[in-house]
Amino acid sequence: MQVIADWRDLLNREIFPFVEYEGYEDKYPTKDIRMLDKERAEELRYVSGVLFGAFQRAVEVCQQCGESFLADLEIPPQLIPYLQKENPLRLASWLSRFDYVLDKQGNLHMVEINADTPCAVVEAYYGNMVACNHFEVEDPNHGEYDKLCNWLNEIFLASEPGVSISTGRFHRRHPFLFSCFDDYPEDLATTKFLMQAMKKNTMAVEADDAITFVSFYDLAVRNDGSILLPDGRTANAIYRLHPLEILIEETTPEGESLGKDFMDGYLQGRYMMFNPPESIIMQSKAFQALVWALDNQPVGMSSAFTEEESAIISRYMLPSYFARDFSPEKIAANAAWIRKPIWGREGAGIEVLDRQGVKLVKDVDADNIVRRDSKDDMYQLFVDQQECEADTDSGRLTGYQTLSCFMLGKTPSALYARFSPEQIAGTEAYWLPLGLQ
Numbered sequence: 004m005q006v007i008a009d010w011r012d013l014l015n016r017e018i019f020p021f022v023e024y025e026g027y028e029d030k031y032p033t034k035d036i037r038m039l040d041k042e043r044a045e046e047l048r049y050v051s052g053v054l055f056g057a058f059q060r061a062v063e064v065c066q067q068c069g070e071s072f073l074a075d076l077e078i079p080p081q082l083i084p085y086l087q088k089e090n091p092l093r094l095a096s097w098l099s100r101f102d103y104v105l106d107k108q109g110n111l112h113m114v115e116i117n118a119d120t121p122c123a124v125v126e127a128y129y130g131n132m133v134a135c136n137h138f139e140v141e142d143p144n145h146g147e148y149d150k151l152c153n154w155l156n157e158i159f160l161a162s163e164p165g166v167s168i169s170t171g172r173f174h175r176r177h178p179f180l181f182s183c184f185d186d187y188p189e190d191l192a193t194t195k196f197l198m199q200a201m202k203k204n205t206m207a208v209e210a211d212d213a214i215t216f217v218s219f220y221d222l223a224v225r226n227d228g229s230i231l232l233p234d235g236r237t238a239n240a241i242y243r244l245h246p247l248e249i250l251i252e253e254t255t256p257e258g259e260s261l262g263k264d265f266m267d268g269y270l271q272g273r274y275m276m277f278n279p280p281e282s283i284i285m286q287s288k289a290f291q292a293l294v295w296a297l298d299n300q301p302v303g304m305s306s307a308f309t310e311e312e313s314a315i316i317s318r319y320m321l322p323s324y325f326a327r328d329f330s331p332e333k334i335a336a337n338a339a340w341i342r343k344p345i346w347g348r349e350g351a352g353i354e355v356l357d358r359q360g361v362k363l364v365k366d367v368d369a370d371n372i373v374r375r376d377s378k379d380d381m382y383q384l385f386v387d388q389q390e391c392e393a394d395t396d397s398g399r400l401t402g403y404q405t406l407s408c409f410m411l412g413k414t415p416s417a418l419y420a421r422f423s424p425e426q427i428a429g430t431e432a433y434w435l436p437l438g439l440q
Contacts, residue, residue: 009034010137018196019125021188029396032130033422033433036138037393037404038440044143046111048415050319051101051408054113057312059413061294062095062284064307075325076287077345077379082251082280085266090279091161092412097154097278098124098197099285099410100419103319104403105389111406112386113319118285119278120244122189125196126434127409127417134436141439147409147417148200154411155201159214162240162275174213177239180230180274185218190244197242219245224261228268240275247283248346288345289381291323321384329382339385345378353427355385393422393435400424404435 007013011032014022022030065072066087073083100123102115128148135142163173181198183190195216202214221233229237243250253262269276284290297307298316306313329340344352388403402424409416423432 007137010134013133013137014130018129018192020192024188027431029433031434032126032134033435034394034396036134036140036436036438037391037420037422038140039143039406039418039420039437041439043111043406044418044439047101047103047406047408047418050103050111050113050315051410051415052413053312053315054101054116054319055099055410055413055415057294057298057308057316058116058118058285058290059095060307060312061290061297062281064297065284065293066281072293073284076284076289076293078283078287079248079251081263082247082266082283085270085280086284088270088280090281091275092158092279094412095279095285096282096410097158097412099278099282101408101410103406103408104386105406106386107389109389111319112321114321114383114386114405116285116290118282119247121409122193122244123407123419123421123434124193124409126436127407127419128200129196130434131417131419131436135438138438143437143439144417149204150411150414150416152200152204154414155197156204158277159201159205159240174239177237178212178232179214180232180238180241181214181216182219182222182241183244184220194242194244219243224264224268228264228271228273230265230268230274238274240277242277246286247280248286288343289325289379291320291383292325292328292381295320295323296325296328321386323381323383325381326379339387341383341385342380343383344380355427388426391422393433395433403428405432 011022011030011034014032016022022032024031065076070080070083073086074080078086096118098121099116099118100121101113102117103111103113105111127144128151131144132142132148159174159179162179179201181194181201183194185191198214198216205214215232217232223231225231225237230241231237251262251266253265255261266280268274269280294316298313300306308316339355342354342356390401391404392399392401393404394400400422402422403426405421405423405428407419407421409419418437420435420437421428421432422435423429425431
């Protein structure tokens with residue numbers, strides 16, 4: 004029997020082609036596995052489920068209260084007309100991921116929700132299983148891939164008007180489209196992984212082309228707003244792995260509006276979008292400041308949240324403020340605060356400052372990170388994190404872990420972890436597989 008010295012050699016590069024990444028000397032996964040207590044895994048899922056319910060409620064507040072709330076979140080004005088349309092599943096995000104850090108005492112703090120275009124799907128729903136099988140430990144994500152497939156099947160069925168059980172005929176004429184820019188390996192792998200998961204349990208679809216992949220480079224938008232595939236068909240639904248705040252400003256080489264034309268087709272009901280546009284409300288970093296404000300209203304005002312939601316917000320979220328509401332006096336003298344651009348990604352532009360405004364943590368290298376420029380920042384209490392170690396190709400490193408929980412709609416699902424030598428994790432972060440103890 005062949006002995007595998009490095010578990011990462013077991014990862015199928017057709018499914019997971021970014022184990023090795025151009026420009027990085029180390030492989031993306033760590034060489035070891037991190038063991039997670041069952042109690043911690045249960046905590047992550049429970050908290051994420053409650054927080055999603057609260058976040059969904061806060062999105063509805065934004066939709067009901069008009070443009071002033073959305074302006075606070077720095078939602079691009081040209082996106083606002085598309086955020087009121089009711090989607091078939093009536094959830095602001097259909098696939099999302101909560102991120103948590105651990106303080107010195109081991110307490111969890113939610114620091115992010117990726118509600119629009121969450122990645123790390125391949126790692127959590129495929130790679131973690133490979134690692135756990137190799138190390139002969141229990142997989143905290145056991146059974147979650149099947150749940151993902153079932154959820155994607157629900158999304159598929161919701162995209163066919165007036166049909167409860169799909170015959171596939173409609174979708175062969177108007178397919179469910181998966182799309183991204185195919186020259187970015189991680190996006191391409193994630194998009195195709197989700198496409199294959201949707202195909203796995205989709206009932207009575209007689210042809211593969213009912214669910215299909217086409218690169219963004221090869222799509223066009225017709226005058227009526229329909230998404231045109233190269234073979235002449237039009238899409239009935241699209242999964243797009245491209246941030247909405249960037250997509251809305253896309254133009255043709257001739258300078259004509261492409262993003263707006265694309266979104267107009269959605270508004271006119273030409274196709275269904277996954278994730279729906281209103282996921283951008285949760286995606287805004289300032290959304291956490293809104294949730295914090297809604298949960299900390301003056302005495303006598305009714306709360307937007309249930310007692311359970313309010314208790315979880317108070318315990319697991321961090322004090323967060325819009326720029327106009329923040330002053331260093333809000334932060335204790337021995338604490339630090341963090342300033343986040345509202346549209347930052349991969350840690351870009353984040354600064355950790357003390358009460359006097361002195362920078363405490365070096366900036367993340369943001370040169371190659373695709374993101375929208377932010378006009379403003381939000382402010383949040385900084386968590387001095389618990390250190391941990393991980394084995395990498397560069398040796399045993401000391402750093403910090405981020406724990407994550409995926410959400411299938413409002414249902415908690417697979418867990419995922421990153422390891423970074425820096426407290427503010429950027430693109431240098433490693434994927435850290437998780438086992439259950």
